[in-house]
Amino acid sequence: MVTKGRLEAFSDGVFAIVITLLAFDLRPPDHEVGVSLASALWDLWPAYLAYVVAFLQIGVMWLNHHRLFQQVRAVDGVLLVLNLNLLLWVVVIPFPTAVVADYLRDGGNDAATAMVLFSGVLVLNAISFVALFAWITHDEDIIGALPPRAVVRAARVRFGIGLGAYFGALVLSFFVPVAALAVHAAMALYYAFDQATVSNEVTT
Amino acid sequence: MVTKGRLEAFSDGVFAIVITLLAFDLRPPDHEVGVSLASALWDLWPAYLAYVVAFLQIGVMWLNHHRLFQQVRAVDGVLLVLNLNLLLWVVVIPFPTAVVADYLRDGGNDAATAMVLFSGVLVLNAISFVALFAWITHDEDIIGALPPRAVVRAARVRFGIGLGAYFGALVLSFFVPVAALAVHAAMALYYAFDQATVSNEVTT
Amino acid sequence: MVTKGRLEAFSDGVFAIVITLLAFDLRPPDHEVGVSLASALWDLWPAYLAYVVAFLQIGVMWLNHHRLFQQVRAVDGVLLVLNLNLLLWVVVIPFPTAVVADYLRDGGNDAATAMVLFSGVLVLNAISFVALFAWITHDEDIIGALPPRAVVRAARVRFGIGLGAYFGALVLSFFVPVAALAVHAAMALYYAFDQATVSNEVTT
């Protein structure tokens, strides 16, 4: 079987690459006659915004992935496949990010389409993560000692609320695309600061 | 000599990067007048399909690569070269994937050419993997204790059938390209679920 | 919590990928009629210069990142977020590098804009690094034994001077873009050779 260590290293590699490729989609604007580079750079704001939001989403997912795996003590076949399924959706994120960067400013139907794609991919990421979480916490063989029921239930409630918020952003994408992007940004910032308030722990 | 640990880490890095670059080939469609973004995105279906199939193929190859190396206890020069040869073909996979994404919808000869290229590269990957497997299992110096003959023979039969299926898909590519892609998808899903049914084992 | 080891591995991965993607922005010049490839390659000098400067900046940042983390013994939430913030800005570096490569030769306002962007991103990197450094050295829980006050003060003076130099280059970018790039190159070389004069130490 694949050991936990190599599975973590492989997943870390994928997270690190996706987070870096995201920014690689920021390309210099074309030389256009009569338009200054400065104004061409300002016009890329949807690209910057989409980049930051996607970066935070992937960063937070990486943190949660790590926390989850710290409790895993055995890797089984289902876990492997569920983890590959998560990575499949993580790795896709630069695609809707680039679509949003290209189409959000145009407004109208295309902006809505772009945001629906973006929100949809994030929903699929969230579902894949919840599936992984549910599998890992369902079985003492995988997680060593099951955490207290209350803890698991609390985590499930948390994930449920998160999923709900992603679905809400998906619905909002159809109508007010920019607002949906703002919701994603707010959620990413919330999660990031939430991480920062976790009490200090000594680790090695 | 190169140690097994660094060889595995290097190979893992390559697998993680290829699997991520694959998805990076999904590019926003061009702004075309009179075509909605939504329909332009639908038209990319061969790209999505090719991405998922190639992702699963590489994912499964990574799993098998890891399992194989867990039994290796000594790395010799031939093994190094055979492993580099495998990586050379793994790393090429995004190229035929992008060709299929660009040409499958056109139909006709070009679609067939694209699928022949795709299937051909997968056949070369399969051959390279079998060569690595054959070298590792032929010698007690490399693999520690040779597994029982029956086990090796069973594994060889398995690989033989797999190779046969890849060749079948290659032949099919000349005539019904979409069907050949479907065969690759089915094989990848079969292997992925096959992995999931491996009995749980506790590892660290 | 995320362990120090996995945080370092993740950061290393990001540094390694950014440093490699940088050079991937060096693209063959277009086939233009009546212009030899040799002269088209010479015309890319701003791209080569920007690449080398950005490579050295990231390389030096990686070295300092590693030195800093060697003293860390506990990872808390704030540290995680500050590190993600640093990576967010590191990963952006290929973007202004590509803008400089495209616009520096044009001269005029666009060249100035390009260098302001480049210098601005490096300033944000420097600020993010100082924030990380300040957090790590403010607390005995994180850094084990706090280094002697004189050492910390000396390091802060050093970083302050560095930040000042980056701001100076930022201001210079508005007026003499090429000179600003030269300042960045000089700073990167200074830091690189500074590293080389650190007295030998035996490590494992």
Next chain:
Amino acid sequence: MVTKGRLEAFSDGVFAIVITLLAFDLRPPDHEVGVSLASALWDLWPAYLAYVVAFLQIGVMWLNHHRLFQQVRAVDGVLLVLNLNLLLWVVVIPFPTAVVADYLRDGGNDAATAMVLFSGVLVLNAISFVALFAWITHDEDIIGALPPRAVVRAARVRFGIGLGAYFGALVLSFFVPVAALAVHAAMALYYAFDQATVSNEVTT
């Protein structure tokens, strides 16, 4: 100081990414009216050839890098800078590879220019590697116990011959570009098979 382990991991990451990005330069040919995909794919032969040669060169450099570092027991500042210098040139390799892929078929001066660039970058890689090797083997503090003089002298002769061959290919590039590429291919294959004949050794 940076530990040997993290230096190796960082270098491995860079090697793995470069080797993968190389192949990512293989792009589907444009849809051209009246030209079949099959013949457009054949016309990419310089790209395939350049890819394989560059892949083998980097692969062999990775193997030698690893062997060299296995003997290192202390990392000093000069070694760090020499290693960064090597990586700077390794990471550039996809650029001349892409130039050769684009211009070799054109023949004439541009093909010669492309091959001179390719050979020149490989010469700079070889010089950087020799500098690293010379530094590592000059000092007992770095390498633990210096190998017997005869061994070091033999290695230096080997490297000298290698450097000479690279310079020869560089000169040949001015006159018969395709022949120069063939020389690089031959050298890469020679080194790869040379690795394969190293006697088996048990490692972990």
